[in-house]
Amino acid sequence: MMMSLKAVPLAKENNYPQNDVSWLxxxxxxxxxxxxxxxxxxxxxxxxxxxxxPWYLGQPSNMKQEITYDPKTNTYTFxxxxxxxxxxxxGSLNMTDYLNYDIEKSKKDYWRKRAGASVGGxxxxxxxxxxxxxxxxxxxxxxxxxxEIRPSGSVELxxxxxxxxxxxxxxxxxxxxxxxxxxxxxxxxNLKAKIGDKINYDLNYNSKASFDFENKFKLRYEGKEDDIIxxxxxxxxxxxxxxxxxxxxxxxxxxxxxxxFGKLLLTTVISQQDGEKKSxxxxxxxxxxxxxxxxxDYEENxxxxxxxxxxDHYNEALETLPLVNSKINIVRIEVWRTNVGSAVTxxxxxxxxxDLGEPKPAHRNINTTTSREYPTNNANDFLQGVxxxxxxxxxxxxxxLKVYRGGMSSGTDFEKVESARLLSASEYxxxxxxxxxxxxxxxxxxxxxxxxxxxxxxxxTTIYQVGQFSNEVETPNCxxxxxxxxxxxxxxxxMWKLMMKNVYSLNTYQLANEDFRLNILYRxxxxxxxxxxxxxxxxxxxxVALIKLLGMDRLNRQLDAVSDGLYDxxxxxxxxxxxxxxxxxxxxxxxxxxxxxxxxxxxxxxxVAADKYAFDSLYTQTKVLAQQYPDKNKFYLEKNYINxx
Numbered sequence: 001m002m003m004s005l006k007a008v009p010l011a012k013e014n015n016y017p018q019n020d021v022s023w024l025x026x027x028x029x030x031x032x033x034x035x036x037x038x039x040x041x042x043x044x045x046x047x048x049x050x051x052x053x054p055w056y057l058g059q060p061s062n063m064k065q066e067i068t069y070d071p072k073t074n075t076y077t078f079x080x081x082x083x084x085x086x087x088x089x090x091g092s093l094n095m096t097d098y099l100n101y102d103i104e105k106s107k108k109d110y111w112r113k114r115a116g117a118s119v120g121g122x123x124x125x126x127x128x129x130x131x132x133x134x135x136x137x138x139x140x141x142x143x144x145x146x147x148e149i150r151p152s153g154s155v156e157l158x159x160x161x162x163x164x165x166x167x168x169x170x171x172x173x174x175x176x177x178x179x180x181x182x183x184x185x186x187x188x189x190n191l192k193a194k195i196g197d198k199i200n201y202d203l204n205y206n207s208k209a210s211f212d213f214e215n216k217f218k219l220r221y222e223g224k225e226d227d228i229i230x231x232x233x234x235x236x237x238x239x240x241x242x243x244x245x246x247x248x249x250x251x252x253x254x255x256x257x258x259x260x261f262g263k264l265l266l267t268t269v270i271s272q273q274d275g276e277k278k279s280x281x282x283x284x285x286x287x288x289x290x291x292x293x294x295x296x297d298y299e300e301n302x303x304x305x306x307x308x309x310x311x312d313h314y315n316e317a318l319e320t321l322p323l324v325n326s327k328i329n330i331v332r333i334e335v336w337r338t339n340v341g342s343a344v345t346x347x348x349x350x351x352x353x354x355d356l357g358e359p360k361p362a363h364r365n366i367n368t369t370t371s372r373e374y375p376t377n378n379a380n381d382f383l384q385g386v387x388x389x390x391x392x393x394x395x396x397x398x399x400x401l402k403v404y405r406g407g408m409s410s411g412t413d414f415e416k417v418e419s420a421r422l423l424s425a426s427e428y429x430x431x432x433x434x435x436x437x438x439x440x441x442x443x444x445x446x447x448x449x450x451x452x453x454x455x456x457x458x459x460x461t462t463i464y465q466v467g468q469f470s471n472e473v474e475t476p477n478c479x480x481x482x483x484x485x486x487x488x489x490x491x492x493x494x495m496w497k498l499m500m501k502n503v504y505s506l507n508t509y510q511l512a513n514e515d516f517r518l519n520i521l522y523r524x525x526x527x528x529x530x531x532x533x534x535x536x537x538x539x540x541x542x543x544v545a546l547i548k549l550l551g552m553d554r555l556n557r558q559l560d561a562v563s564d565g566l567y568d569x570x571x572x573x574x575x576x577x578x579x580x581x582x583x584x585x586x587x588x589x590x591x592x593x594x595x596x597x598x599x600x601x602x603x604x605x606x607x608v609a610a611d612k613y614a615f616d617s618l619y620t621q622t623k624v625l626a627q628q629y630p631d632k633n634k635f636y637l638e639k640n641y642i643n644x645x
Contacts, residue, residue: 063087142196143224149193156186168345172476175347175419198222230265231258239269292521292530293504295595295635296618296627299586301443303436303500304484306330306453307375307466308358310435311497311592317434317577318590319551322559322570324577327458328374330432334469336481338447339421346422348470349394351401352415352450352483354495355382357466362494363413365405374457376464383480392477394418411488412495415448416478422470429574436500438574438586449485491621501619502592506585506639513557516580517640518567518587520546522613530636534613538606549602550594552579587637593619595635 066079076098079090093101113129131147139145160182167176191203203217218235237256254271305311310328317326336350355361357375359368366382377383382405390400398416401408408414423439430437435455443449452467467481484498521530533543547553547567556564570578573588580587591598595615603610615632617625627633 139196141198143198144196147193147195149191151189151191153187153189155189158182158184158186160184166345175476198224228259228261229257230260231256233257237269237271239267239271292636292638294633295615295637296623296633297504298501298623299442299503299505300501300623301445301485301499302441303438303503304449305498305500306333306435306437306451306484307482308360308494308497309373309375312373314434314436314592315590315598318579321554321568321578321590324433326433326435326577328433328435328455329458330430330435330453330455331463332469333430333437333451333453334467334481335423335428335437336417336420336448336450336452336479337423337443338417339419340447344421346424347419348422349476349478350417350420350450350481351391351394351397351478352417352448352481352486353382354413354483354486354493355380356480356482358494360494363405363408374464375466377466388480391480394478397478411486412490412493415450415483415486417448417450420448420450431573431575431577433577438503443485445489446487447485448483448487450481450483452479452481489622497592500592502589502594504587504589504637506587508585509583511580511582511585513569513571513582516567516569518547518552519638520550520552521636521638522546523634523636530638534609537603537609540605541603550598551590551602587639596620 060082062082064081066081068077068079069075070077070092073092075092075094077090077092080087132145133147134145162178162180162182164178164180165176166178185207187205187207189203189205191201193201198221200220200222201218202220205215205217209215216236218233218237221229221232223229223231233256235253237252237254239252239256252269252271252273254269256271257268259266259268305314313326317324319325336348336352339347355363355366357377357379359370359373359375359379361368361380361382366380368379369381369384370376370379372379386404387400391397394416398410401414402410410416427441428437428439432455437451439449450467452465452469454463454465456463468479470479473479483495486495490496519532521532522534523530532545532547533549534546535542541549545553545565548563548565552567553563553565554561555568555570556562557566559570567579568590569580571580571582572578574581574584574586578588579590593599596619597614597616600607600610600614600616603613615626615629615635617629617632
């Protein structure tokens, strides 16, 4: 088969500029004239257009381009060279086309340098180029004129608009439609920066890190050999020590300064510790844990009495453990709290009243109507005098209660909550004998908690009720319920007592009676040494163990009424009544104010010592304010327990 070769100027075939003298070669077979011609591009084109063609295999590394200017014709000639030999046919451009070519080339070279991929291959990498600061002053201070910043990582932004429609006729029109804008970001950043040779900055940040201490940064100044300041660091620092007796810490956040005066090397660290080292003893597939916590470390905003009656009779009911001395049996309860997020199906507007059901109301113009101490809707005349039609609408109820009975205070006497959420039975536990609830999650300071409940009394067939249940009032009318926690913090009102301050979390689960020890200690003036008794008190209480003095050691392990020096472990305190909830590691002390008024009561024979030791502020002030009394805050709960695995 015969082959023929034909050359055609590239400009004719592709309408390129006429002064572009690049050529195309067509190959065809003479015996098959119908066969289409195949274009084989020449390797030279000053514009680089043929590089998109699959025939182009790239420029050899030893091939250089030489550009010469011809003043006679006012044109620029392009010639590829291999060493001193010409390669290929030269091309030429007039002045106008060359200027366009030079501008385009300059743009490409500029963006290559900005992207860290310069043609010369000498870039330091990264999207931020190195910065050189002229002058000897900068160099003398920082050791170099170079500023370098190298970021790496990724940033993802998520935007979402959510619209929900629930065609539930029981809800009003506003509650059927919900609009929500959702925004989230996923940031993973690693940054290394240098100023000269002396200052370094390192940052490692991940928005989805499990712990805060995983996000680290450090600003470091490192002096030269003859400098007094050898090292200065701020951020995540370490304090390694060469001694095996005293070990340094590797998880510090603060500042570190290292100075050298001749042969003296001085290292100073001012920081807070982000982690701690814990020693664990393992034996036979179990872990022994020993540590203590202060009396002010109770769980706040999670455990609440349902009424003042249950606060007043808590100690009395637990004096006869393991039997609970209570005539009350709660048979039904609904728990409402401020809703967080979009509305759900179990939402209602509520008006929560603090004095509802209280035989001894706190408001000056609400009067007692019964001689009995049990909480009921008819225990005072609040509901007898109120206009219930005014409480059906949320806005009307607010204005009405502001003037009712001489004026009721929002946040103290009542709360109105729009679209409060009814908690499911799995979100809390209720002690039907002692009358308190324990929430699974802690309430925020701006959230409201309210209830409605029914109960019976031993020997009485009547069902007593406090508040209104959701099936008793049609939607969208408001429910009138009992207020347990408001948005305002006021320690001077009776409602403050409804929050239990005698429940402590051990931060563990599945405790066993035989492997648990709890002791009450007091760290007094004797060098802060912890003791389990008082030595400078009246003779009848001198040397008596605190757990026994406070009624926490009345029984032995067989639950006989014999003290054995150990904390009484009686399970199911959250639901039945006792001192422990082993399933979630909670301690329920059998006194409502064990280190306050209850301690004063057992120390009645020595009132001077009672004034010295009683920590009343723990129960009459907020936790933060109570912690400001270090002379009283000296009680500790020491615990030992074993976890099996």
